[in-house]
Amino acid sequence: MVILPAIDIKDGNCVRLYKGDFSTVHKVAEDPLETAKRFEADGASFLHMVDLDGAKDARPQNADIFIEVAKNTSLKVEVGGGIRSLDTVEHYLRHGIDRVILGSAAVKDPIFVKEAVKEFDDRIVVGIDAKNGMVSVEGWLDSSSVHYLDLAKEMEKIGVAHIVYTDISKDGTLEGPNLNQLTRIKQAVSCNIIASGGISGIGDIRALKELGVYGAICGKSLYEGTLDLKEALQAAAE
Template sequence: MIILPAIDIRGGQCVRLYKGDFSTAHKVADDPMETAHRFHKAGAKWLHMVDLDGAKEGSPKNRDLFLQIAEKSGMKVELGGGIRDMETVEFYLTHGISRVILGSAAIRDPDFVKKAAKKWGKHIAVGIDARNEMVAAQGWVQTSDVHYIDLARQMEQAGVQCIIFTDISRDGTLSGPNLEQLSALNEAVSCDIIASGGIRDIDDIRQLKAMNLYGTICGKSLYEGTLDLGKAAKEAKA
Protein backbone atom coordinates (compact mmCIF):
# COMPACT_ATOMS: atom_id res chain seq x y z
CA MET A 1 0.00 0.00 0.00
CA ILE A 2 1.21 3.50 -0.75
CA ILE A 3 0.85 6.49 1.58
CA LEU A 4 -0.03 9.78 -0.08
CA PRO A 5 0.45 12.85 2.13
CA ALA A 6 -1.98 15.58 1.14
CA ILE A 7 -1.42 19.22 0.30
CA ASP A 8 -4.61 21.16 -0.44
CA ILE A 9 -4.08 24.56 -2.02
CA ARG A 10 -6.32 27.60 -1.71
CA GLY A 11 -5.02 30.97 -2.78
CA GLY A 12 -1.53 29.52 -3.08
CA GLN A 13 -1.47 28.38 0.56
CA CYS A 14 -1.59 24.97 2.26
CA VAL A 15 -4.96 24.65 3.98
CA ARG A 16 -7.22 21.96 5.42
CA LEU A 17 -11.00 21.81 5.50
CA TYR A 18 -13.37 20.20 7.99
CA LYS A 19 -15.87 17.86 6.31
CA GLY A 20 -15.25 19.63 3.00
CA ASP A 21 -16.67 22.94 4.20
CA PHE A 22 -14.81 25.80 2.49
CA SER A 23 -15.69 28.17 5.33
CA THR A 24 -13.54 26.05 7.67
CA ALA A 25 -10.36 26.44 5.58
CA HIS A 26 -7.35 27.17 7.75
CA LYS A 27 -3.68 27.41 6.96
CA VAL A 28 -1.65 24.40 8.11
CA ALA A 29 1.80 25.12 6.69
CA ASP A 30 3.77 28.15 5.57
CA ASP A 31 5.23 26.96 2.30
CA PRO A 32 3.84 24.26 -0.04
CA MET A 33 7.23 23.41 -1.57
CA GLU A 34 8.91 23.16 1.82
CA THR A 35 6.07 20.94 3.02
CA ALA A 36 6.45 18.69 -0.03
CA HIS A 37 10.19 18.34 0.57
CA ARG A 38 9.50 17.42 4.19
CA PHE A 39 7.07 14.70 3.13
CA HIS A 40 9.58 13.34 0.62
CA LYS A 41 12.33 13.26 3.22
CA ALA A 42 10.03 11.28 5.53
CA GLY A 43 9.70 8.55 2.91
CA ALA A 44 6.70 9.45 0.74
CA LYS A 45 6.90 8.46 -2.93
CA TRP A 46 3.57 10.02 -3.93
CA LEU A 47 1.93 13.34 -3.12
CA HIS A 48 -1.82 14.01 -3.25
CA MET A 49 -2.63 17.59 -4.20
CA VAL A 50 -5.95 19.39 -4.56
CA ASP A 51 -6.67 22.72 -6.23
CA LEU A 52 -9.49 23.87 -3.93
CA ASP A 53 -9.99 27.06 -5.90
CA GLY A 54 -10.22 25.02 -9.08
CA ALA A 55 -12.66 22.56 -7.53
CA LYS A 56 -15.01 25.35 -6.56
CA GLU A 57 -14.71 27.40 -9.75
CA GLY A 58 -14.45 24.57 -12.28
CA SER A 59 -11.10 25.42 -13.87
CA PRO A 60 -7.41 25.26 -12.83
CA LYS A 61 -6.34 28.11 -10.54
CA ASN A 62 -2.92 27.26 -9.02
CA ARG A 63 -1.35 25.55 -12.00
CA ASP A 64 2.22 26.84 -11.80
CA LEU A 65 2.58 25.83 -8.15
CA PHE A 66 1.54 22.23 -8.87
CA LEU A 67 3.96 21.95 -11.78
CA GLN A 68 6.83 23.32 -9.69
CA ILE A 69 6.18 20.82 -6.93
CA ALA A 70 5.93 17.94 -9.41
CA GLU A 71 9.27 18.99 -10.91
CA LYS A 72 11.21 19.69 -7.73
CA SER A 73 9.73 17.62 -4.87
CA GLY A 74 11.16 14.24 -5.88
CA MET A 75 7.71 12.65 -5.63
CA LYS A 76 5.04 11.62 -8.10
CA VAL A 77 2.08 13.98 -7.87
CA GLU A 78 -1.58 13.14 -8.27
CA LEU A 79 -3.73 16.22 -8.70
CA GLY A 80 -7.43 16.98 -8.52
CA GLY A 81 -9.64 20.04 -8.51
CA GLY A 82 -11.16 21.78 -11.52
CA ILE A 83 -9.98 19.23 -14.10
CA ARG A 84 -13.05 19.00 -16.31
CA ASP A 85 -11.89 18.82 -19.92
CA MET A 86 -9.38 16.88 -21.99
CA GLU A 87 -7.24 19.95 -22.62
CA THR A 88 -6.57 20.31 -18.88
CA VAL A 89 -5.93 16.58 -18.48
CA GLU A 90 -3.41 16.58 -21.31
CA PHE A 91 -1.71 19.73 -20.13
CA TYR A 92 -1.07 18.37 -16.64
CA LEU A 93 -0.04 14.88 -17.77
CA THR A 94 2.43 16.26 -20.31
CA HIS A 95 3.91 18.75 -17.84
CA GLY A 96 4.98 16.48 -15.00
CA ILE A 97 1.81 15.49 -13.13
CA SER A 98 1.71 11.69 -12.77
CA ARG A 99 -2.01 11.18 -12.22
CA VAL A 100 -5.01 13.47 -12.52
CA ILE A 101 -8.20 13.07 -10.54
CA LEU A 102 -11.56 13.59 -12.19
CA GLY A 103 -14.38 14.26 -9.74
CA SER A 104 -17.45 16.23 -10.77
CA ALA A 105 -16.86 15.18 -14.38
CA ALA A 106 -17.64 11.57 -13.49
CA ILE A 107 -21.27 12.58 -12.96
CA ARG A 108 -21.56 15.49 -15.39
CA ASP A 109 -19.69 14.02 -18.36
CA PRO A 110 -19.00 10.27 -18.14
CA ASP A 111 -18.10 10.15 -21.83
CA PHE A 112 -15.21 12.53 -21.17
CA VAL A 113 -13.99 10.29 -18.34
CA LYS A 114 -14.21 7.25 -20.63
CA LYS A 115 -12.16 9.00 -23.33
CA ALA A 116 -9.58 10.15 -20.79
CA ALA A 117 -9.28 6.65 -19.31
CA LYS A 118 -8.92 5.11 -22.76
CA LYS A 119 -6.13 7.50 -23.73
CA TRP A 120 -4.27 7.83 -20.43
CA GLY A 121 -5.01 4.56 -18.60
CA LYS A 122 -3.44 4.38 -15.14
CA HIS A 123 -2.77 8.13 -15.18
CA ILE A 124 -6.48 8.81 -14.63
CA ALA A 125 -8.18 8.43 -11.25
CA VAL A 126 -11.77 9.20 -10.38
CA GLY A 127 -12.49 10.82 -7.04
CA ILE A 128 -15.74 9.58 -5.53
CA ASP A 129 -16.69 11.74 -2.58
CA ALA A 130 -19.80 10.65 -0.70
CA ARG A 131 -22.09 12.14 1.89
CA ASN A 132 -24.40 9.52 3.46
CA GLU A 133 -23.30 7.17 0.64
CA MET A 134 -24.49 9.60 -2.06
CA VAL A 135 -21.96 11.21 -4.38
CA ALA A 136 -21.16 14.91 -3.92
CA ALA A 137 -19.82 17.19 -6.65
CA GLN A 138 -18.72 20.76 -7.44
CA GLY A 139 -16.16 20.92 -4.64
CA TRP A 140 -18.57 18.99 -2.36
CA VAL A 141 -21.07 21.84 -2.47
CA GLN A 142 -23.75 19.76 -4.24
CA THR A 143 -25.00 16.24 -3.39
CA SER A 144 -26.34 14.04 -6.19
CA ASP A 145 -28.82 11.16 -6.17
CA VAL A 146 -26.12 8.70 -7.29
CA HIS A 147 -24.92 5.98 -4.89
CA TYR A 148 -21.15 5.73 -4.59
CA ILE A 149 -21.06 2.02 -5.46
CA ASP A 150 -23.16 2.58 -8.58
CA LEU A 151 -20.83 5.33 -9.76
CA ALA A 152 -17.77 3.17 -9.05
CA ARG A 153 -19.19 0.37 -11.20
CA GLN A 154 -19.94 2.82 -14.00
CA MET A 155 -16.38 4.13 -13.83
CA GLU A 156 -14.94 0.61 -13.88
CA GLN A 157 -16.97 -0.13 -17.03
CA ALA A 158 -15.63 3.12 -18.52
CA GLY A 159 -12.08 1.83 -18.11
CA VAL A 160 -11.06 3.72 -14.98
CA GLN A 161 -8.34 1.84 -13.10
CA CYS A 162 -8.09 3.91 -9.91
CA ILE A 163 -10.75 5.29 -7.57
CA ILE A 164 -10.15 7.65 -4.64
CA PHE A 165 -12.97 7.32 -2.13
CA THR A 166 -13.73 9.94 0.52
CA ASP A 167 -16.44 9.78 3.14
CA ILE A 168 -17.00 13.52 3.52
CA SER A 169 -18.36 13.13 7.04
CA ARG A 170 -14.94 11.80 8.10
CA ASP A 171 -12.74 14.23 6.19
CA GLY A 172 -10.61 16.38 8.46
CA THR A 173 -12.11 14.85 11.61
CA LEU A 174 -9.38 12.36 12.66
CA SER A 175 -12.24 9.99 13.52
CA GLY A 176 -10.95 7.07 11.47
CA PRO A 177 -11.75 5.99 7.89
CA ASN A 178 -15.11 4.49 6.94
CA LEU A 179 -13.93 0.88 6.82
CA GLU A 180 -17.39 -0.49 6.04
CA GLN A 181 -17.90 1.65 2.94
CA LEU A 182 -14.31 1.12 1.79
CA SER A 183 -14.67 -2.64 2.14
CA ALA A 184 -17.93 -2.62 0.18
CA LEU A 185 -16.29 -0.56 -2.56
CA ASN A 186 -13.19 -2.76 -2.72
CA GLU A 187 -15.40 -5.83 -3.14
CA ALA A 188 -17.66 -4.20 -5.73
CA VAL A 189 -15.00 -3.23 -8.27
CA SER A 190 -11.58 -4.38 -9.44
CA CYS A 191 -10.13 -0.84 -9.55
CA ASP A 192 -7.27 0.23 -7.32
CA ILE A 193 -8.84 1.91 -4.29
CA ILE A 194 -7.28 4.83 -2.44
CA ALA A 195 -8.85 5.61 0.94
CA SER A 196 -9.31 9.22 2.01
CA GLY A 197 -10.92 10.92 4.97
CA GLY A 198 -10.58 10.49 8.72
CA ILE A 199 -7.21 8.73 8.94
CA ARG A 200 -5.85 9.39 12.42
CA ASP A 201 -3.00 7.07 13.40
CA ILE A 202 -0.89 4.02 12.64
CA ASP A 203 -3.73 1.67 13.63
CA ASP A 204 -5.82 3.10 10.79
CA ILE A 205 -2.95 2.45 8.39
CA ARG A 206 -2.73 -1.17 9.56
CA GLN A 207 -6.47 -1.70 9.11
CA LEU A 208 -6.47 -0.23 5.62
CA LYS A 209 -3.46 -2.28 4.62
CA ALA A 210 -5.19 -5.43 5.87
CA MET A 211 -8.00 -4.67 3.42
CA ASN A 212 -5.49 -4.85 0.54
CA LEU A 213 -6.19 -1.32 -0.62
CA TYR A 214 -3.88 0.30 -3.14
CA GLY A 215 -3.27 3.42 -1.09
CA THR A 216 -4.40 5.90 1.52
CA ILE A 217 -4.30 9.68 1.69
CA CYS A 218 -3.24 11.32 4.95
CA GLY A 219 -3.76 15.01 5.61
CA LYS A 220 -4.79 16.41 8.96
CA SER A 221 -3.18 13.52 10.85
CA LEU A 222 0.23 14.60 9.53
CA TYR A 223 -0.30 18.29 10.24
CA GLU A 224 -1.72 17.62 13.73
CA GLY A 225 0.99 15.08 14.56
CA THR A 226 -1.28 12.10 15.30
CA LEU A 227 0.45 10.11 12.52
CA ASP A 228 4.17 9.85 11.82
CA LEU A 229 4.64 9.77 8.04
CA GLY A 230 7.91 7.85 8.21
CA LYS A 231 6.37 5.11 10.34
CA ALA A 232 3.25 5.04 8.18
CA ALA A 233 5.31 4.62 5.01
CA LYS A 234 7.28 1.75 6.53
CA GLU A 235 4.12 0.09 7.84
CA ALA A 236 2.48 0.35 4.43
CA LYS A 237 5.44 -1.31 2.71
CA ALA A 238 5.98 -4.04 5.33
Protein backbone atom coordinates in the same frame (compact mmCIF):
# COMPACT_ATOMS: atom_id res chain seq x y z
CA MET B 1 0.05 -0.21 0.25
CA VAL B 2 0.95 3.27 -0.97
CA ILE B 3 0.89 6.25 1.41
CA LEU B 4 0.01 9.59 -0.18
CA PRO B 5 0.59 12.69 1.96
CA ALA B 6 -1.91 15.39 0.99
CA ILE B 7 -1.51 19.07 0.20
CA ASP B 8 -4.72 21.02 -0.41
CA ILE B 9 -4.32 24.45 -1.99
CA LYS B 10 -6.63 27.44 -1.59
CA ASP B 11 -5.59 30.97 -2.59
CA GLY B 12 -2.06 29.64 -3.04
CA ASN B 13 -1.85 28.41 0.57
CA CYS B 14 -1.59 24.92 2.10
CA VAL B 15 -4.86 24.49 3.96
CA ARG B 16 -7.21 21.90 5.48
CA LEU B 17 -10.99 21.87 5.66
CA TYR B 18 -13.30 20.13 8.13
CA LYS B 19 -15.76 17.81 6.35
CA GLY B 20 -15.19 19.75 3.13
CA ASP B 21 -16.71 22.95 4.55
CA PHE B 22 -15.01 25.99 2.98
CA SER B 23 -15.93 28.14 6.01
CA THR B 24 -13.58 25.99 8.14
CA VAL B 25 -10.50 26.63 6.00
CA HIS B 26 -7.27 27.06 7.96
CA LYS B 27 -3.66 27.32 6.90
CA VAL B 28 -1.50 24.36 7.94
CA ALA B 29 1.86 25.10 6.29
CA GLU B 30 3.72 28.07 4.87
CA ASP B 31 4.93 26.85 1.51
CA PRO B 32 3.62 24.03 -0.73
CA LEU B 33 7.02 23.20 -2.23
CA GLU B 34 8.79 23.14 1.13
CA THR B 35 6.00 20.97 2.57
CA ALA B 36 6.33 18.55 -0.36
CA LYS B 37 10.11 18.42 0.10
CA ARG B 38 9.58 17.59 3.77
CA PHE B 39 7.33 14.67 2.82
CA GLU B 40 9.93 13.58 0.27
CA ALA B 41 12.70 13.73 2.88
CA ASP B 42 10.62 11.49 5.15
CA GLY B 43 10.55 8.85 2.40
CA ALA B 44 7.29 9.48 0.53
CA SER B 45 7.16 8.52 -3.14
CA PHE B 46 3.68 9.87 -3.90
CA LEU B 47 1.87 13.14 -3.23
CA HIS B 48 -1.86 13.89 -3.41
CA MET B 49 -2.65 17.53 -4.26
CA VAL B 50 -6.03 19.22 -4.53
CA ASP B 51 -6.94 22.54 -6.13
CA LEU B 52 -9.76 23.64 -3.79
CA ASP B 53 -10.34 26.87 -5.73
CA GLY B 54 -10.47 24.84 -8.93
CA ALA B 55 -12.96 22.37 -7.48
CA LYS B 56 -15.26 25.23 -6.47
CA ASP B 57 -14.88 27.20 -9.71
CA ALA B 58 -14.84 24.18 -12.08
CA ARG B 59 -11.52 25.26 -13.64
CA PRO B 60 -7.88 25.02 -12.51
CA GLN B 61 -6.71 27.94 -10.35
CA ASN B 62 -3.42 26.78 -8.82
CA ALA B 63 -1.85 24.72 -11.61
CA ASP B 64 1.53 26.49 -11.40
CA ILE B 65 1.98 25.37 -7.78
CA PHE B 66 1.38 21.69 -8.63
CA ILE B 67 3.70 21.80 -11.63
CA GLU B 68 6.41 23.52 -9.56
CA VAL B 69 6.21 20.75 -6.94
CA ALA B 70 6.39 18.03 -9.62
CA LYS B 71 9.40 19.67 -11.26
CA ASN B 72 11.34 20.29 -8.06
CA THR B 73 10.82 16.97 -6.28
CA SER B 74 11.05 13.31 -7.25
CA LEU B 75 7.51 12.72 -5.94
CA LYS B 76 4.85 11.20 -8.16
CA VAL B 77 2.22 13.91 -7.92
CA GLU B 78 -1.48 13.32 -8.48
CA VAL B 79 -3.70 16.39 -8.85
CA GLY B 80 -7.44 16.92 -8.63
CA GLY B 81 -9.82 19.87 -8.57
CA GLY B 82 -11.64 21.59 -11.41
CA ILE B 83 -10.37 19.39 -14.24
CA ARG B 84 -13.06 19.37 -16.92
CA SER B 85 -11.27 19.05 -20.28
CA LEU B 86 -8.75 16.87 -22.10
CA ASP B 87 -6.63 20.00 -22.66
CA THR B 88 -6.28 20.47 -18.90
CA VAL B 89 -5.47 16.79 -18.39
CA GLU B 90 -2.85 16.93 -21.14
CA HIS B 91 -1.36 20.17 -19.75
CA TYR B 92 -0.83 18.61 -16.34
CA LEU B 93 0.58 15.32 -17.63
CA ARG B 94 2.87 17.09 -20.08
CA HIS B 95 4.30 19.23 -17.26
CA GLY B 96 5.36 16.47 -14.90
CA ILE B 97 2.15 15.55 -13.06
CA ASP B 98 1.97 11.77 -12.74
CA ARG B 99 -1.79 11.24 -12.43
CA VAL B 100 -4.87 13.43 -12.79
CA ILE B 101 -7.99 13.01 -10.64
CA LEU B 102 -11.43 13.54 -12.16
CA GLY B 103 -14.21 14.02 -9.60
CA SER B 104 -17.33 15.98 -10.55
CA ALA B 105 -16.73 15.08 -14.19
CA ALA B 106 -17.32 11.40 -13.39
CA VAL B 107 -20.93 12.27 -12.50
CA LYS B 108 -21.57 15.13 -14.90
CA ASP B 109 -19.58 14.09 -17.97
CA PRO B 110 -18.75 10.36 -18.04
CA ILE B 111 -18.03 10.58 -21.78
CA PHE B 112 -15.15 12.95 -21.02
CA VAL B 113 -13.83 10.47 -18.42
CA LYS B 114 -14.08 7.68 -20.98
CA GLU B 115 -12.12 9.72 -23.54
CA ALA B 116 -9.49 10.60 -20.94
CA VAL B 117 -9.05 6.94 -19.93
CA LYS B 118 -8.83 5.91 -23.58
CA GLU B 119 -6.07 8.45 -24.19
CA PHE B 120 -4.16 8.36 -20.90
CA ASP B 121 -5.05 4.96 -19.42
CA ASP B 122 -4.10 4.48 -15.75
CA ARG B 123 -2.86 8.05 -15.39
CA ILE B 124 -6.53 8.95 -14.92
CA VAL B 125 -7.85 8.55 -11.38
CA VAL B 126 -11.51 9.03 -10.46
CA GLY B 127 -12.36 10.67 -7.16
CA ILE B 128 -15.64 9.55 -5.60
CA ASP B 129 -16.65 11.74 -2.67
CA ALA B 130 -19.81 10.76 -0.82
CA LYS B 131 -22.00 11.93 2.02
CA ASN B 132 -24.37 9.30 3.45
CA GLY B 133 -23.43 7.12 0.48
CA MET B 134 -24.50 9.70 -2.13
CA VAL B 135 -21.90 11.35 -4.36
CA SER B 136 -21.18 15.07 -3.92
CA VAL B 137 -19.84 17.31 -6.70
CA GLU B 138 -18.48 20.82 -7.37
CA GLY B 139 -16.06 20.94 -4.45
CA TRP B 140 -18.57 18.99 -2.33
CA LEU B 141 -20.96 21.94 -2.46
CA ASP B 142 -23.66 20.05 -4.41
CA SER B 143 -25.22 16.65 -3.81
CA SER B 144 -26.18 14.22 -6.56
CA SER B 145 -28.67 11.36 -6.72
CA VAL B 146 -25.88 8.91 -7.56
CA HIS B 147 -24.88 6.20 -5.07
CA TYR B 148 -21.12 5.77 -4.63
CA LEU B 149 -21.16 2.06 -5.51
CA ASP B 150 -23.15 2.66 -8.70
CA LEU B 151 -20.65 5.31 -9.80
CA ALA B 152 -17.72 3.02 -8.96
CA LYS B 153 -19.19 0.24 -11.11
CA GLU B 154 -19.78 2.67 -13.98
CA MET B 155 -16.18 3.89 -13.77
CA GLU B 156 -14.92 0.30 -13.74
CA LYS B 157 -16.81 -0.37 -16.99
CA ILE B 158 -15.18 2.70 -18.54
CA GLY B 159 -11.77 1.25 -17.69
CA VAL B 160 -10.75 3.41 -14.72
CA ALA B 161 -7.85 1.75 -12.86
CA HIS B 162 -7.72 3.88 -9.67
CA ILE B 163 -10.51 5.29 -7.50
CA VAL B 164 -9.97 7.67 -4.58
CA TYR B 165 -12.89 7.15 -2.19
CA THR B 166 -13.70 9.80 0.41
CA ASP B 167 -16.42 9.68 3.03
CA ILE B 168 -16.95 13.44 3.41
CA SER B 169 -18.35 13.05 6.92
CA LYS B 170 -14.95 11.67 7.98
CA ASP B 171 -12.72 14.14 6.12
CA GLY B 172 -10.60 16.30 8.38
CA THR B 173 -12.11 14.78 11.54
CA LEU B 174 -9.32 12.42 12.64
CA GLU B 175 -12.11 9.96 13.57
CA GLY B 176 -10.80 7.07 11.47
CA PRO B 177 -11.70 6.04 7.90
CA ASN B 178 -15.07 4.53 6.97
CA LEU B 179 -13.91 0.92 6.81
CA ASN B 180 -17.42 -0.34 6.11
CA GLN B 181 -17.87 1.74 2.95
CA LEU B 182 -14.29 1.04 1.86
CA THR B 183 -14.91 -2.69 2.24
CA ARG B 184 -18.06 -2.42 0.15
CA ILE B 185 -16.44 -0.47 -2.69
CA LYS B 186 -13.43 -2.79 -2.70
CA GLN B 187 -15.75 -5.80 -3.03
CA ALA B 188 -17.90 -4.09 -5.69
CA VAL B 189 -15.15 -3.29 -8.21
CA SER B 190 -11.72 -4.51 -9.29
CA CYS B 191 -10.24 -0.98 -9.41
CA ASN B 192 -7.41 0.00 -7.09
CA ILE B 193 -9.05 1.78 -4.14
CA ILE B 194 -7.29 4.70 -2.45
CA ALA B 195 -8.79 5.51 0.96
CA SER B 196 -9.28 9.14 1.92
CA GLY B 197 -10.81 10.88 4.90
CA GLY B 198 -10.54 10.45 8.64
CA ILE B 199 -7.14 8.78 8.97
CA SER B 200 -5.85 9.64 12.43
CA GLY B 201 -2.99 7.39 13.49
CA ILE B 202 -0.93 4.31 12.78
CA GLY B 203 -3.81 2.02 13.80
CA ASP B 204 -5.84 3.33 10.86
CA ILE B 205 -2.94 2.66 8.48
CA ARG B 206 -2.70 -0.93 9.74
CA ALA B 207 -6.48 -1.40 9.42
CA LEU B 208 -6.43 -0.17 5.82
CA LYS B 209 -3.42 -2.36 5.05
CA GLU B 210 -5.35 -5.35 6.41
CA LEU B 211 -8.37 -4.37 4.32
CA GLY B 212 -6.16 -4.58 1.23
CA VAL B 213 -6.72 -1.15 -0.28
CA TYR B 214 -4.17 0.11 -2.79
CA GLY B 215 -3.40 3.37 -1.02
CA ALA B 216 -4.16 5.76 1.84
CA ILE B 217 -4.25 9.56 1.70
CA CYS B 218 -3.05 11.26 4.87
CA GLY B 219 -3.63 14.96 5.44
CA LYS B 220 -4.67 16.44 8.75
CA SER B 221 -3.06 13.61 10.74
CA LEU B 222 0.36 14.59 9.38
CA TYR B 223 -0.13 18.31 10.05
CA GLU B 224 -1.56 17.74 13.53
CA GLY B 225 1.18 15.25 14.40
CA THR B 226 -1.15 12.34 15.24
CA LEU B 227 0.54 10.28 12.50
CA ASP B 228 4.25 10.00 11.77
CA LEU B 229 4.85 9.73 8.03
CA LYS B 230 7.96 7.55 8.38
CA GLU B 231 6.10 5.14 10.64
CA ALA B 232 3.11 5.08 8.24
CA LEU B 233 5.36 4.31 5.26
CA GLN B 234 7.02 1.51 7.20
CA ALA B 235 3.68 -0.03 8.27
CA ALA B 236 2.37 0.20 4.70
CA ALA B 237 5.43 -1.59 3.35
CA GLU B 238 5.32 -4.49 5.83
